[in-house]
Amino acid sequence: MTSRALTVGFDLDMTLIDSRPGIRATYQALSAETGTYIDADLAITRIGPPLEQELRHWFPAEEIEERADRYREIYPTYALPSTLAMPGAREAVAAVRAHGGRAIVVTAKHEPNAKLHLTHLGIEADAVIGWLWAEAKAEALREYGAAVYVGDHTGDVRGARTAGALSVAVATGPCDAAELRAAGADVVLGGLTEFAPWLDAYVAGEGLDEGR
Known part of the structure; x- marks a missing residue:
């Protein structure tokens, strides 16, 4: 890769x-x-x-x-006023860019509101695609050629797998690590603070077993 x-x-x-x-x-x-x-x-x-x-x-x-x-x-x-960036969010996006990559956001949220959140919090994505949930997220992931999709829900795991992307799950949402693994996540991390080291290993060809 x-x-x-x-x-x-x-x-x-x-x-x-x-x-x-x-x-x-x-x-x-x-x-x-x-x-x-x-x-x-x-x-x-x-x-x-x-x-x-x-x-x-x-x-x-x-x-x-x-x-x-x-x-x-x-x-x-x-x-908008009360929403915070998750720990490690900005660093995760920066890690993708540090490897010469693109970071896109694919969400079920109303796209204009998703963009407002990112602007408000200073998280710069290369593209934001809204209105897509679970398997439907594969549409955008395929369009942009995403190799990895990071999400917190079993629906995100299904979207990644449908797209043929590596599913990296973070146990920071409603689904715990066991649920995410059972849904088929390839990698389960405690949160985005663990993402940059994992990505370094993945890019080096060593990362598929990290977080399992």
């Missing part, structure tokens, strides 16, 4: 950013606005799948599209 051809994809929520406080605040605002109870503390334990999937727990089917649109509209106001 040559470092010049290296493209690494990253998931966003709970991989590059800790969006739990912001998502919680947005659900609370939507609940107050609509008068519909939403257990925001429960909802943030299920981050990963598309927004509509979570909203089905709280709203009737005929309201989902409208409520999702409103959530995304108010999201920047409530979510």
